[in-house]
Amino acid sequence: MPELPEVETVCQGLKPLVMNRLITAVDIIEPRLRWPVQPSLADCLVGQRFDAVARRGKYIFFRMPQGTLIGHLGMTGSFRLTRPDDARKKHDHVLITLDNHSQLRYHDPRRFGSLHWTQEDPEHHRLICRLGPEPLSTQFSADYLYARLQRSQKAVKACLMDHHLVVGVGNIYATEALFLSGVHPQRSAYQVSLPDCEKLYQHIVTLLERAISLGGTTLKDFVNANDQPGYFQQTLLAYGRQGQACSACQTEMQSVQVAQRSSVFCPQCQS
DNA sequence: AGTGCGGCCTGTCCGC
DNA sequence: TGCGGACAGGCCGCAC
Numbered sequence: 001m002p003e004l005p006e007v008e009t010v011c012q013g014l015k016p017l018v019m020n021r022l023i024t025a026v027d028i029i030e031p032r033l034r035w036p037v038q039p040s041l042a043d044c045l046v047g048q049r050f051d052a053v054a055r056r057g058k059y060i061f062f063r064m065p066q067g068t069l070i071g072h073l074g075m076t077g078s079f080r081l082t083r084p085d086d087a088r089k090k091h092d093h094v095l096i097t098l099d100n101h102s103q104l105r106y107h108d109p110r111r112f113g114s115l116h117w118t119q120e121d122p123e124h125h126r127l128i129c130r131l132g133p134e135p136l137s138t139q140f141s142a143d144y145l146y147a148r149l150q151r152s153q154k155a156v157k158a159c160l161m162d163h164h165l166v167v168g169v170g171n172i173y174a175t176e177a178l179f180l181s182g183v184h185p186q187r188s189a190y191q192v193s194l195p196d197c198e199k200l201y202q203h204i205v206t207l208l209e210r211a212i213s214l215g216g217t218t219l220k221d222f223v224n225a226n227d228q229p230g231y232f233q234q235t236l237l238a239y240g241r242q243g244q245a246c247s248a249c250q251t252e253m254q255s256v257q258v259a260q261r262s263s264v265f266c267p268q269c270q271s
Numbered sequence: 272a273g274t275g276c277g278g279c280c281t282g283t284c285c286g287c
Numbered sequence: 288t289g290c291g292g293a294c295a296g297g298c299c300g301c302a303c
Contacts, residue, residue, distance in 0.1 A: 001296065034279070034298080058297080075296050076281080091281090110280045112297060127299085154274070163298075171296070260276070261296075 002073040004168030005211035007058045015053040025097040034114040044117045057167030067119040074112025132166045142201040149189040157185035158259035171261050172239045177203040179238035184270040185263040238264045
């Protein structure tokens with residue numbers, strides 16, 4: 001499942017492959033994604049050239065002269081570069097043919113991802129304009145986190161995963177940051193102290209930065225791989241470890257539902 | 272206004 | 288071995 005670091009890696013990997021390439025054809029094989037792909041997408045894209053590839057949260061911006069293609073990978077989405085005549089794989093939904101005899105393919109078994117074309121500034125797009133700050137920007141800080149948590153009755157984990165508060169913190173990183181900070185996922189947001197916010201902030205940043213740097217090491221061949229990066233799974237201390245011993249105190253890790261997401265925690269270390 | 276939940280999907284895993 | 292059902296997950300949009 002692509003989290004922010006994977007999306008960042010995807011962007012950096014795609015950039016040299018598509019930059020300045022002209023789109024010569026677009027085939028929409030399966031329009032039923034998270035939102036139906038606009039039928040006009042093909043007409044909009046043909047003749048456009050890739051000016052830039054950028055990330056905002058978990059969204060990818062493909063900037064072109066007359067608009068921007070906004071992509072989201074959902075749970076299982078991926079882009080890969082193929083030859084136009086390569087056999088289509090199951091769940092290859094959108095094929096974008098480039099002028100150098102290559103083809104950019106959007107592949108997504110669960111179809112939780114999306115593709116949108118917009119002519120306006122993508123920052124003004126309805127899916128983008130209300131997003132919170134980037135976690136690795138100066139807009140995000142312990143003080144900001146504290147101020148936002150103070151005015152919420154929700155569970156702290158639900159807040160961390162709320163993209164209107166901060167983007168790019170999914171279930172994995174929220175679970176890990178809470179464990180490393182000793183904060184119970186179900187604690188009310190307004191009961192998280194400033195020192196705890198400083199810990200949470202620092203762990204979120206460190207986790208994301210480390211994952212991005214590790215993602216970078218596999219950057220070269222990711223377009224050919226499925227999106228199952230194994231690197232972070234080796235270092236996960238809480239996510240997916242229910243029933244196992246806590247790495248710090250050996251207490252059995254437990255799991256609760258928070259905002260419809262499984263949340264693993266150590267009942268001894270987190271309160 | 273803030274919060275909670277339904278729904279969109281398929282691959283994987285489990286029990287029978 | 289085959290089959291059905293539960294589960295996982297990002298995130299919008301609706302209902303309360």
